[in-house]
Amino acid sequence: MSQPLYLYNTATRSKEVFTTDQNTVGMYCCGPTVYNYAHIGNLRTYLFEDILKRALLWLGYKVKHIVNITDVGHLVSDEDTGEDKMERGAQREGKTVWEIAQMYADAFMNNIHDLHILDPDLWPKATDHLDEMIELVQQLESRGFTYSTSDGIYFDTAHFPAYVDFARLDPQSLQAGSRVEMGEKKAPTDFALWKFSPRDVKRQMEWDSPWGMGFPGWHIECSAMSLKYLGQPLDIHCGGTDHIRIHHTNEIAQVEAATGKQFARFWMHGEFLVLDKEKMAKSGGNFITLDTVKQRGIDPLAYRMFTFTAHYRTPLTFSWDALHAAAQSLQNLKKLIPGESAEAADADLVSEGIARFGEAICDDLNLPRALGVLWETLKNPNLTNATKRAVASEADCILALDLLTRDAREIVTEFTSATGEVIKFISSAQTDHATLEDIKLKIERRKHARARKQFDIADAIREEFARKGYVIKDMKNGTTECVLP
Ligand SMILES: [Zn+2]
Numbered sequence: 001m002s003q004p005l006y007l008y009n010t011a012t013r014s015k016e017v018f019t020t021d022q023n024t025v026g027m028y029c030c031g032p033t034v035y036n037y038a039h040i041g042n043l044r045t046y047l048f049e050d051i052l053k054r055a056l057l058w059l060g061y062k063v064k065h066i067v068n069i070t071d072v073g074h075l076v077s078d079e080d081t082g083e084d085k086m087e088r089g090a091q092r093e094g095k096t097v098w099e100i101a102q103m104y105a106d107a108f109m110n111n112i113h114d115l116h117i118l119d120p121d122l123w124p125k126a127t128d129h130l131d132e133m134i135e136l137v138q139q140l141e142s143r144g145f146t147y148s149t150s151d152g153i154y155f156d157t158a159h160f161p162a163y164v165d166f167a168r169l170d171p172q173s174l175q176a177g178s179r180v181e182m183g184e185k186k187a188p189t190d191f192a193l194w195k196f197s198p199r200d201v202k203r204q205m206e207w208d209s210p211w212g213m214g215f216p217g218w219h220i221e222c223s224a225m226s227l228k229y230l231g232q233p234l235d236i237h238c239g240g241t242d243h244i245r246i247h248h249t250n251e252i253a254q255v256e257a258a259t260g261k262q263f264a265r266f267w268m269h270g271e272f273l274v275l276d277k278e279k280m281a282k283s284g285g286n287f288i289t290l291d292t293v294k295q296r297g298i299d300p301l302a303y304r305m306f307t308f309t310a311h312y313r314t315p316l317t318f319s320w321d322a323l324h325a326a327a328q329s330l331q332n333l334k335k336l337i338p339g340e341s342a343e344a345a346d347a348d349l350v351s352e353g354i355a356r357f358g359e360a361i362c363d364d365l366n367l368p369r370a371l372g373v374l375w376e377t378l379k380n381p382n383l384t385n386a387t388k389r390a391v392a393s394e395a396d397c398i399l400a401l402d403l404l405t406r407d408a409r410e411i412v413t414e415f416t417s418a419t420g421e422v423i424k425f426i427s428s429a430q431t432d433h434a435t436l437e438d439i440k441l442k443i444e445r446r447k448h449a450r451a452r453k454q455f456d457i458a459d460a461i462r463e464e465f466a467r468k469g470y471v472i473k474d475m476k477n478g479t480t481e482c483v484l485p
Contacts, residue, residue, distance in 0.1 A: 026230035035089030039287035041273035149184035302327035338385035
């Protein structure tokens, strides 16, 4: 790898150089619970993970990327109480749990594609991995890490002293400050590995197990799927910061207790999107989805750009104004990128620009700084158009903002005159042919007038164009570009 990649590892609370002795980097990202739409705060986490993956690919690593679909077993509360979110979603909408899961998984994937997030290699579903989960619980059972209560099989955290390490939990305050509904649990930190189906309720999703009919706990799903597809230790496990204290702490406990080996080397967590100073959460009811953004006529890529304005480990405050500003900023950035030209880029200056951009990315994915480098490069009067375009093209491998393609709404029409002059019209709506012909004639007349030093004629045409809002640019390669309002 040409340059070292520094990543902040939650496990050590420090930036470390990322290395791997595997041919392929294993990357596991906790996926969506498909009982409702993802809100844009959830999507911020997947955007940070996408930058991580793109950075690894850009540096030349192969990546095996897994994102699970949690379609069973995620309870309303993190403390193993409350209803299953999936069963509740199904009741709310009068559909089967399976229909709900499919519908919201499809919606999630549409969001992912709209945001130019690369698909993982696999989208394993929890409901396809019951055997693996049961096997992992049996392994824990045989090693003496479980006990059973009237409502399930629990992990006994008292037998795993390292439990408090990952989230830096204070064991004293955990006991004293706990207002957690304990039920029959021996300790507030103990968690369900397998829940029994309630006797009086027929669940839509339930499976037979050595312990009776029931369904898996949420934490065991991720562990069973990541072990199956990525082995141990996996290179990078990602999620949101809300996963640190319970979900990832529990995952580490059960995997390391079951196998006696390190679970994951790097743990990376994305910070929240903040709305009105509150974490944007599905349980709060009032949340914004990507469809809401699209319905307001805002390009999903503007949201992608918006999340780049803060480092992934910094909370980002959402407002519609800030999103509109990001959309404008994306347009401005695109306008700075020159069109294709025949001239050759300066190889040294291109690699210098790319190296500076890459350095910011390799410093724990510092996107605000990387974007700063790109703006600076594009505004640098000493760089040629071809050099700027080459740097932008490389940067877009990571940014994935479609920087080199013009706005999809822009329609480009090209004319070549009899004398071989090329005029390129760029408009946001279809312009009728007669208008284009008229402009074309005037551009040619203006050119000839200037050549014959008939400046009054040339100026009159220029003034007319300015009045109508046409922007005429004489490009270096001899073509004329005309941007229509
Ligand atoms: Zn997970």
